[in-house]
Structure formats: structure tokens, C-alpha cells
Amino acid sequence: MRIWKRRHNIGLFVIDYLGLIEMARKFEARRLEIKHYSRVLKNLCKELNTPIIAVSQANDNEKTAESIDPLRDCDFALRCSKPIEDGSNAQLQTVNNENYNFTEDDFLVTIERSRHGKNKQNFVCGYIDHDFKEKDLNN
Numbered sequence: 140m141r142i143w144k145r146r147h148n149i150g151l152f153v154i155d156y157l158g159l160i161e162m163a164r165k166f167e168a169r170r171l172e173i174k175h176y177s178r179v180l181k182n183l184c185k186e187l188n189t190p191i192i193a194v195s196q197a198n199d200n201e202k203t204a205e206s207i208d209p210l211r212d213c214d215f216a217l218r219c220s221k222p223i224e225d226g227s228n229a230q231l232q233t234v235n236n237e238n239y240n241f242t243e244d245d246f247l248v249t250i251e252r253s254r255h256g257k258n259k260q261n262f263v264c265g266y267i268d269h270d271f272k273e274k275d276l277n278n
Contacts (some may be wrong), residue, residue, distance in 0.1 A: 140152055141187065144187045149189065150189060151189065151190050151192070153191075154192070154193045180193055216251040216253075217250060221243075221246055221247075223241050234247065234261045234276055237276040239263060241263070246264045247261060248261065248262050263276060
């Protein structure tokens with residue numbers, strides 16, 4: 140990441156599925172390994188002055204699959220769902236007191252936990268002209 144930041148001035152790093160990162164150093168428990176990596180990434184984020192998003196899949200109990208520590212340590216915990224999976228007709232739902240017709244290209248995102256704002260806020264993201272963007276609920 141340091142090299143990419145220096146060479147290409149990367150403005151955001153995303154690590155998909157934190158639990159698949161393997162460490163050379165051995166820990167007595169996987170949760171300690173994940174906790175260590177979480178701390179390393181936070182320090183790297185500060186050093187590079189660049190946001191790092193580490194994705195960790197949640198299980199059915201809404202806890203991260205590997206450990207509770209990444210969920211506890213994160214600045215934001217987001218839940219993403221896809222209201223329409225199969226290309227069926229638009230589905231009308233209420234999002235933040237606004238009616239919205241979801242299409243198969245839309246994702247409902249809920250801020251489950253935030254250190255920087257209000258929790259349980261919703262927004263809709265989807266594809267607009269081949270770009271993935273937040274959608275205006277009033278259109």
C-alpha cells in the first residue's frame with residue numbers, strides 16, 4: 140500500500156474479506172490475528188492519510204464471522220442488501236420516510252453503527268450510467 144500510494148497517489152484502499160489475510164506470525168487464536176491486522180491497518184491508514192476499507196462478512200447473528208473485534212474497532216458498520224435479486228418488477232419500499240421503487244441494480248445500505256454520525260440511516264446505491272453511485276430518493 141505504501142508503494143501504491145507513493146507511485147499512484149491512491150485515494151482509497153479496499154480489502155475485500157479481511158478474514159482471508161494470512162499472517163507470517165502465528166497467534167494462539169484466529170480472533171487475535173484479526174485484531175492485530177485491524178490495528179495494523181488503522182496505523183497504516185493514519186500514516187498514509189488515506190482511508191482503508193476492510194470488508195468482513197457478518198454471520199446470521201450480525202457479528203463478523205472471524206471475530207467481534209473488527210466490528211467493535213470499525214468507524215462504520217454497513218449492511219448492504221439487494222431488495223430485488225431476480226430481475227422482477229420494481230419493488231416499492233420506504234427509505235428514510237421516502238417511497239422508492241427498487242430495481243435489480245439497486246442496493247439498500249444501512250449504517251448499522253457509526254462513530255461519526257447517526258446510526259440506522261439508510262441510503263440507496265446503484266448503477267447510474269455505468270458508475271456505482273448513491274441514488275437520489277426523490278427521482
